[in-house]
Amino acid sequence: MKILIAEDDLASRKYLDKILSQYGECDLTVNGMEAVEAFLMAWDVGDPYDLICLDIMMPKVDGMRALQAIRDLEKQKGVAEADQTKIIMITALHDTEYVRNSFQKGCEAYAAKPVNTEKLIEVMRQLGLQV
Template sequence: MRFLIVDDDESIHLYLQSILAPFAQCDNAMSGAEGVDFFVRAHSERRPYDVVFMDILMPEMDGHKAAELLRKEEIKLGIREVDQFHLVMITSLVDNRNVSKAFFNSFASCYIVKPFDKDKVLDELRTNMIL
């Protein structure tokens, strides 16, 4: 499996990598735009990401916009819904607007609120049949 972690906080990259490394190769992007670039490149190399962990609050391009662009890229590539990546939102935002937007606009598989711990992350991924 391949995971992409998109977050502007390097400590989140390090923490998630320590949790997820036994399950997948993890790549890190520091911004929404960089995450989109990684995603497009992965498809062009025929090595797409299975899961994208996306922070919402990032400068320049927020996680909602980046996730929207990733979904549009999948449509452009003709990827069937069953083969689309799993989107895991990782954020400190817990308001209804952001939660609804993640699930209904970007088709997130799960929404994990920061700060999180190893058990919470793994439980969410297992509950949503990602691991």
């Protein structure tokens, strides 16, 4: 499985990498702009991500904008909804508006910080990812 982790907080980024690297190859970015660029590069070389974990609050381009950009790019490339990259939004914010907006923009799941490892793995299973 190919995984992209977009997280500006070093400790959170390392934690997610430690958990998720057991299940696949992880690439790390520190903002939404880098996440969208990594998504495009992976797509262009024919090795798209299976899972993207996006922090909502990041510099330059936040996770919500990155989510929207990735979904827009998938539509432009003719990716069927069932074949889209699975995206889990991760945040320390406990605002239901962010949760609702995330799902409206096309994420499959939402995880609150601190991330519960067992719940994250269970969500990945529910999304049909090989874990």
